Amino acid sequence: xxxxxxxxxxxxxxxxxxxxxxxxxxxxxxxxxxRYKEETMTNLTAWDxxxxxxxxxxxxxxxxxxxxxxxxxxxxGDRLFRDDKSIIAGIGNIRGNVVTIxxxxxxxxxxxxxxRNFSMPHPEGYRKALRLMKQAEKFKRPIITLxxxxxxxxxxxxxxxxxxxxxxxxxxxxxxxxxxxxxxIIGEGGSGGALALGVANTVLMLENSIYSIxxxxxxATILWKDATLASEAAEAMKLTSNDLEEYGVIDRIIKExxxxxxxxxxxxxxxxxxxxLEELHNLKRFTGIELREKRIKxxxxxxxxxxxxxxxxxxxx
Amino acid sequence: xxxxxxxxENRKSSKNKFKIQRKISKASSVKTDVPKGLYEQCxxxxxxxxxxxxxxxxxxxxxxxxxxxxxxxxxxxxxxxxGTFVEKGHGYITLNxxxxxxxxEKIIAYKEKTNLDEAYIYGYCEINxxxxxxxxxxxxxxxxxxxxxxxxxxxxxxxxxxYKKLPIIIFTASGGARMQEGIFSxxxxxxxxxxxxxxxxxxxxxxxxxxxxxxxxVTASFATLGDIILAEPNALIGFAGPRVIEQTINxxxxxxxxxxxxxxxxxxxxxxVHRDDMKDTLGKLLLFHRRYQ
Ligand SMILES: [Zn+2]
Numbered sequence: 001x002x003x004x005x006x007x008x009x010x011x012x013x014x015x016x017x018x019x020x021x022x023x024x025x026x027x028x029x030x031x032x033x034x035r036y037k038e039e040t041m042t043n044l045t046a047w048d049x050x051x052x053x054x055x056x057x058x059x060x061x062x063x064x065x066x067x068x069x070x071x072x073x074x075x076x077g078d079r080l081f082r083d084d085k086s087i088i089a090g091i092g093n094i095r096g097n098v099v100t101i102x103x104x105x106x107x108x109x110x111x112x113x114x115x116r117n118f119s120m121p122h123p124e125g126y127r128k129a130l131r132l133m134k135q136a137e138k139f140k141r142p143i144i145t146l147x148x149x150x151x152x153x154x155x156x157x158x159x160x161x162x163x164x165x166x167x168x169x170x171x172x173x174x175x176x177x178x179x180x181x182x183x184x185i186i187g188e189g190g191s192g193g194a195l196a197l198g199v200a201n202t203v204l205m206l207e208n209s210i211y212s213i214x215x216x217x218x219x220a221t222i223l224w225k226d227a228t229l230a231s232e233a234a235e236a237m238k239l240t241s242n243d244l245e246e247y248g249v250i251d252r253i254i255k256e257x258x259x260x261x262x263x264x265x266x267x268x269x270x271x272x273x274x275x276x277l278e279e280l281h282n283l284k285r286f287t288g289i290e291l292r293e294k295r296i297k298x299x300x301x302x303x304x305x306x307x308x309x310x311x312x313x314x315x316x317x
Numbered sequence: 318x319x320x321x322x323x324x325x326e327n328r329k330s331s332k333n334k335f336k337i338q339r340k341i342s343k344a345s346s347v348k349t350d351v352p353k354g355l356y357e358q359c360x361x362x363x364x365x366x367x368x369x370x371x372x373x374x375x376x377x378x379x380x381x382x383x384x385x386x387x388x389x390x391x392x393x394x395x396x397x398x399x400g401t402f403v404e405k406g407h408g409y410i411t412l413n414x415x416x417x418x419x420x421x422e423k424i425i426a427y428k429e430k431t432n433l434d435e436a437y438i439y440g441y442c443e444i445n446x447x448x449x450x451x452x453x454x455x456x457x458x459x460x461x462x463x464x465x466x467x468x469x470x471x472x473x474x475x476x477x478x479x480y481k482k483l484p485i486i487i488f489t490a491s492g493g494a495r496m497q498e499g500i501f502s503x504x505x506x507x508x509x510x511x512x513x514x515x516x517x518x519x520x521x522x523x524x525x526x527x528x529x530x531x532x533x534x535v536t537a538s539f540a541t542l543g544d545i546i547l548a549e550p551n552a553l554i555g556f557a558g559p560r561v562i563e564q565t566i567n568x569x570x571x572x573x574x575x576x577x578x579x580x581x582x583x584x585x586x587x588x589x590v591h592r593d594d595m596k597d598t599l600g601k602l603l604l605f606h607r608r609y610q
Contacts, residue, residue, distance in 0.1 A: 152557075154557030154565050155565060159575060162541070162583070163556040164536030164555065165537075168536070168538050168540070169542070171511070171538060172510045173514075175510060192537045192556075195503055196537075198507075212503075213499050213502050213503045236415060237415065247414070247500065247501075249504065296511045300508055300512075302501060302507070303466075303501060303508070304411065304465050305410060305465040306412055307408050308409075308410070
């Protein structure tokens with residue numbers, strides 16, 4: 001039984017509570033729900049987390065921004081082509097810290113998703129992000145990015161306008177920024193399209209988010225020629241927050257309520273805000289150049305390989 | 318984390334039994350696009366061509382001008398001054414970060430088949446008498462995909478250029494990410510882009526030459542970050558693969574989409590250069606950027 005089936009069962013029980021007017025019975029059921037959640041929703045599989053990361057009710061970037069910021073002004077456009085609505089960017093105030101926020105936005109409905117292009121940015125989205133990151137650097141504002149995308153959009157216009165170049169340029173420029181950069185993966189961290197906002201001093205990740213080179217479905221298709229093996233692929237790919245923290249790819253996991261972020265959004269937002277404030281504070285003691293050097297050094301270190309010393313190998317001249 | 322490190326340490330020691338070839342010039346058994354034999358049909362135009370003449374013609378079909386994919390070794394042969402290439406930074410092997418079954422065996426097999434260290438080699442060379450660092454990807458090595466080792470070696474080649482205060486030229490040819498290495502493959506994009514930034518910071522020349530095919534994570538990192546971006550004719554260059562795009566938009570791609578000439582027209586490639594002219598073009602560019610003391 002995957003996490004969605006368990007959630008359906010919880011919802012069913014909750015529905016029963018709504019129908020009851022016997023207080024004692026309600027209490028009993030509530031205890032039972034709590035027990036059921038604790039029993040079944042604590043040890044999630046990688047595939048469970050994939051399902052949660054893509055959950056229809058999972059909070060989107062805008063909800064995070066609305067909760068975390070006392071004030072937020074959205075800024076539009078890349079000054080070159082158009083405004084890409086799959087990326088929301090602007091200046092906000094998080095408990096007295098003025099920051100630039102750049103976030104990938106999923107829709108809640110089909111209509112919204114069409115407007116947001118399912119949170120799959122075009123090059124102009126990445127160029128808007130870069131424009132506002134450079135602006136943040138100019139005015140010495142820290143940068144917070146919220147990552148939630150299946151990937152950069154693979155389409156005619158996106159290719160024509162240089163999707164690859166746009167992503168590369170962001171990686172290039174982000175690695176050298178002289179202000180604190182904090183990336184938070186709040187849902188799906190899909191491939192280069194996620195990394196293009198993810199070169200950060202500190203990478204945070206919500207407990208049930210995923211971060212990977214491609215979708216488990218894609219992975220199963222390419223390596224095993226069978227898309228139905230997606231749940232096995234999710235396991236093999238090491239895309240969960242626990243795995244990635246172990247590998248050092250992310251720095252900190254943000255706790256989610258039992259059953260996923262959507263079961264208690266307020267708690268999710270509170271935890272996220274707290275983590276961001278703490279990390280902002282941690283990064284304050286570094287100068288701009290130190291921040292840049294630390295960032296570049298961190299990414300310089302990624303990779304698992306070994307180098308041979310040939311002179312020590314016999315028979316090789 | 319400690320367990321992990323221990324696991325990798327164990328792997329390291331078990332690796333030592335594999336013999337790795339050092340000489341890259343030795344003939345390899347890899348099957349290339351150029352047909353084998355005396356007279357064969359060109360896979361592109363179906364004309365019967367003289368194989369030896371084709372190879373001598375820089376691996377270009379004389380009848381249809383198709384630029385066949387060349388191995389890294391051959392690329393170096395046709396690009397640099399005779400005898401000037403010195404390979405640097407060889408001897409890497411991936412430690413299979415995701416513990417994928419059969420991945421290491423595959424890498425070893427490719428190493429033996431191609432006589433290459435990995436899908437990327439680099440070193441010192443001279444082009445028309447001017448010293449430079451050159452790096453070449455080999456698309457016959459697991460589609461030139463970028464894993465830990467390719468990312469590390471690309472970064473190393475930038476660092477070598479920094480250290481030697483030389484320009485750097487990289488020939489790209491890659492299907493994108495090394496899926497078997499998962500998130501580590503993704504991280505190489507950030508790593509190599511940061512290395513390219515360091516070269517730019519020192520105002521050292523960086524030229525990329527995009528060859529067939531350059532797609533995915535390589536396009537979205539160091540390949541498109543050159544001060545000057547050249548491309549070979551009719552090479553496939555893009556971020557998403559043509560099939561992925563066709564599936565997404567549910568229609569056939571227009572003729573010539575994602576080809577070098579298309580990218581030049583759209584402003585993402587400085588110049589499409591015929592393989593016969595590549596060496597001289599690079600030589601001229603190096604000359605234009607020579608630093609006078
Ligand atoms: Zn031909």
